Amino acid sequence: MDGSITVAGAKDHSALGEQQNKALTLEYWLQKWDQHNIGFHQEHGNQLLRKHMNTFLNGRKGLRVFFPLCGKAVEMKWFADLGHSVVGVEISELAIREFFTEQNLSYSEESVAGISGAKVFKSSSGTITLYCCSIFDLPRADVGKFDRIWDRGSLVAINPGDRECYARLMLSLVGKDFHYLLATLSYDPTKYSGSTCNIQCLEKVDALEERHKKWKIDYFIETLYLFTEK
Numbered sequence: 332m333d334g335s336i337t338v339a340g341a342k343d344h345s346a347l348g349e350q351q352n353k354a355l356t357l358e359y360w361l362q363k364w365d366q367h368n369i370g371f372h373q374e375h376g377n378q379l380l381r382k383h384m385n386t387f388l389n390g391r392k393g394l395r396v397f398f399p400l401c402g403k404a405v406e407m408k409w410f411a412d413l414g415h416s417v418v419g420v421e422i423s424e425l426a427i428r429e430f431f432t433e434q435n436l437s438y439s440e441e442s443v444a445g446i447s448g449a450k451v452f453k454s455s456s457g458t459i460t461l462y463c464c465s466i467f468d469l470p471r472a473d474v475g476k477f478d479r480i481w482d483r484g485s486l487v488a489i490n491p492g493d494r495e496c497y498a499r500l501m502l503s504l505v506g507k508d509f510h511y512l513l514a515t516l517s518y519d520p521t522k523y524s525g526s527t528c529n530i531q532c533l534e535k536v537d538a539l540e541e542r543h544k545k546w547k548i549d550y551f552i553e554t555l556y557l558f559t560e561k
């Protein structure tokens with residue numbers, strides 16, 4: 332993500348470990364919303380989700396769909412319009428209010444027993460429920476189990492050091508026959524600006540050997556990076 336970044340405990344500054352040291356704070360996200368610095372928002376929704384919607388829904392009706400770190404994702408309305416019920420969680424109250432306003436949905440708001448300072452916003456029809464709190468506090472609200480999770484801009488926005496905890500939380504929220512659809516991003520780390528070293532990729536080779544095949548992987552790439560002083 333762009334913008335100013337708080338670097339927490341940044342002693343180990345090896346270039347590829349760089350990401351590990353970046354802790355995006357909740358304040359950072361709130362500020363992004365306040366300043367309307369929300370380049371991540373997809374006004375027309377995610378086109379990969381649109382394309383794979385049928386695979387994801389698998390013909391089922393009346394599902395409970397969860398949007399972790401939902402922002403004001405317009406796809407929440409897509410699912411509601413198809414008759415599913417949607418639950419989202421988002422730290423920015425502004426994002427949640429903008430969602431309902433922009434989708435022309437009236438809504439109610441109340442506090443959440445068990446999470447101090449948290450609020451829950453519900454569309455008047457009751458099909459969309461958005462919690463305003465940190466995802467890591469959500470287990471203290473009784474949200475039940477979900478049939479579907481759409482994760483775009485969520486896992487990737489979680490600080491790497493918190494991802495295992497996030498994964499455990501997601502697994503605790505899914506029910507039988509769940510489908511979890513995850514959108515991820517990868518990029519060439521040698522091009523990532525902000526690192527303290529110059530990074531050069533010297534070689535990328537196929538390192539898949541017979542003994543690795545029992546792991547059921549189909550590729551295994553070995554990459555050699557050279558770090559030099561910037």
Ligand code: SAH
Nearest residue numbers: 360400401402404421422465466483484488
């Ligand atoms: N999934 C959305 C938004 C992605 S951006 C989309 O596809 O558009 C990540 C969002 O997560 C931001 O809106 C940010 O305010 C929110 N966020 C970041 N950390 C959070 C946390 N710990 N708990 C809840 N929301 C968080």
